[in-house]
Amino acid sequence: LGSVVAYFTSAKFLLYLGHALSTWGDRMWHFAVSVFLVELYGNSLLLTAVYGLVVAGSVLLLGAIIGDWVDKNSRLKVAQTSLVVQNASVILCGIILMIVFLFKTQLLTLYHGWLLTVCYILVITIANIANLASTATAITIQRDWIVVVAGEDRSKLADMNATIRRIDQLTNILAPMAVGQIMTFGSPMIGCGFISGWNLMSMCVEYLLLWKVYQKTPTLALKSAKVEESELKQLNVKKESDVKPAEGVQLIVEKDVTGFEPQQEKEVSCTARIAEPFITFRDGWVAYYNQPVFLAGMGLAFLYMTVLGFDCITTGYAYTQGLSGSVLSLLMGASAVTGIMGTVAFTWLRRKCGLVRTGLISGVAQFACLVLCAISVFMPGSPLDLTVSPFADISARLFEGEPLPTIASPEDKPEMVFATGMPTLLNGSTAPANGDPEMSPEPVPLISVSLLFAGVIAARVGLWSFDLTVTQLLQENVVESERGIINGVQNSMNYLLDLLHFIMVILAPNPEAFGLLVLISVSFVAMGHIMYFRYAQKSLGKQLFVCCTPDPKAVSEGSPPGNTSTV
Secondary structure, three states: HHHHHHHOOHHHHHHHHHHHHHHHHHHHHHHHHHHHHHHHHOOOOHHHHHHHHHHHHHHHHHHHHHHHHHHHOOOOHHHHHHHHHHHHHHHHHHHHHHHHHHHHHHHHHHHHHHHHHHHHHHHHHHHHHHHHHHHHHHHHHHHHHHHHHHHHHHHHHHHHHHHHHHHHHHHHHHHHHHHHHHHOOOOOHHHHHHHHHHHHHHHHHHHHHHHHHHHHHHHHHHHHHHHHHHHHHOOOOOOOOOOOOOHHHHHHHHHHHOOOHHHHHHHHHHHHHHHHHHHHHHHHHHHHOOHHHHHHHHHHHHHHOOOOOOHHHHHHHHOOOOHHHHHHHHHHHHHHHHHHHHHHHHHHHHHHHHHHHHHHHHHHHHHHHHHHHHHHOOOEEEEEOOOOOHHHOHHHHHOOOOOOOEOOOOOOOEEEEEOOOOOOOOOEEOOOOOOOOOOOOOOOOHHHHHHHHHHHHHHHHHHHHHHHHHHHHHHHOOOOOHHHHHHHHHHHHHHHHHHHHHHHHHOOOHHHHHHHHHHHHHHHHHHHHHHHHHHHHHHHHHHHHHHHHOOOOHHHOOOOOOOEEEE
C-alpha cells in the first residue's frame, strides 16, 4: 500500500496527470474550434482553412523565438505563464463564440456586418495565441521537465516518453468523442460553455500540479545561466571582441553617469531589441543545423509531408470511396490501438537493441507497411486517373456559376471539400456527376481503399516508435541551455512540412489525383528514413548492423547510446 501511495504522489505521476488534463483540454478545443468556425460561417470551410494557415504560419515563424524564451527563463515561470496564457485564451475564445452564437443575427445588422467580422478575427487571433502557448507548454514539459524528472536513468526517460504518447493517443480519441456528444445532444453554445468551464477548472488543477512537481524535483530549480548571459550580451554594445560581459556593463554605467552618451546607448539598445527576434530566428536555425541529431530531426519532419493519416483529407477521400462514418470511427479506434502498440514496441526494442537501432527498425517497419498504400493505388477501385486535370471540375463549375459540392459526414458536419463530381450524401452513398441522387451509382470495389487503410493503420506502430526514438535523441543530445530553441525549430520544421502537404492537396484536390499524393507521401517517408539511416551510420559506424543489447552500466551511468555489448 505504501508503494502505491508513493507512486501516486510521485513527481512522475503528477506530471502524467497534469499532461493528461492539458492534452484533454487541447484535444477538445482543437476539435471544437473547427466545428464552431464551420457553423458560424454558414457551413463553409473558409474560416477553418484561414485558422489552420494562421496556426501553421505562426509556429513556423515563431517556433525558434518561443523556444529561446523557454531557454531564457526559469522552468516554473515558463510552465506557469504558458499554462495561464493558453487556458485564458481558450476561455476568452469560448466567451466570444457564445456571444456570437447568441447574437449572430443582431451582429450581422450592426455596421454592415463588420462587427461580426471583427469577432471572427478576434477568435482566430486569440485561438492562435492559445496554440502558441500550447507549443511553449509542450516544449518545456515534454522536452525539458521530463528529462530532469527522469534524471540520469535513460530507461526511465524512455518509459516516461512512451507513457506520455499513450496519454496523447487516448485523449486524441476520447476527448473529441466527449465534446462531440455534448455538442450533438446540446448545442454549439453549450459546447463553448463546457470547454470554457473545463479550461478554467483544469488551469487551477494543472497550476497546482506543476508547483507540486517543482517542489518534489529540486533539480528543476537548477538551470543554465543563459538568462544572465543574454542580459549581459544586450548591455555589452561594444564591438570589440576582447571586452568581457562584466566590463561591458561597467562601461555602460560609466557612460550613463557622464551624461554624454545615454541617448546613443538608448538608440543602440532599441535597434538591438528590434533586431533581436530576427537574430534569434537565424541563430535558432543555425544551431539546429549544427546539432549532431540534425538528420534525425529532419527525418522526423519529413514524415509530416504525408496524406497517409487520419486527418480531414484522408477522411474526405474515404467518403468518396463509399466508407461510412461508423466504419471510419472504427478505423480511427484501430489506429489508436496500433499507436499504443508502437509505444510498447519502442520500450522493448530500446532495451534489446539500443535507441539508435530502434529508430532504424521502426523506420523499416513503417515503410514496409506503407508499401501496401502504394500498391493500393494500382488496385481495382482506385480512382487514379492522371489524365483528369486537377482544376477541371473547379473551373467548369465556377464558369457555370454552380457551387462546389461538399462531402457531408453522417452527422451533417462537412469535414472536407473535394472538387469532384461525385459528392457523398448524408446516408453514405454517392451521388452521380449530374447531382441526381435517385440514379443508383455503380458500386466501388473496396480492395484499393482497404489496402490503403490497412497500410496506414499498421504503419502507426513504426511511426510512433520512430517518433519516440527521435524525441529521446533530441532530449539526450541537445544541451540543456538549448533545449527550448532547438525543439522550437523542430516544431517549425514539422509545421513547414505539414503546411507543404496541405499545399500539395490544394494543387491536386480531385480524388482521381489522390493516388499520386499517396505515392508522393510514401516517397517523403522514405527520404525521411534515409536521413535517419545516415544519422545512424554516423553515430554507430561499423557497429550499425551488429545485433546488440544495451549494457546495463551504460543505462545506469547515462553513457552515450552507442555504448553497447555485442551478443
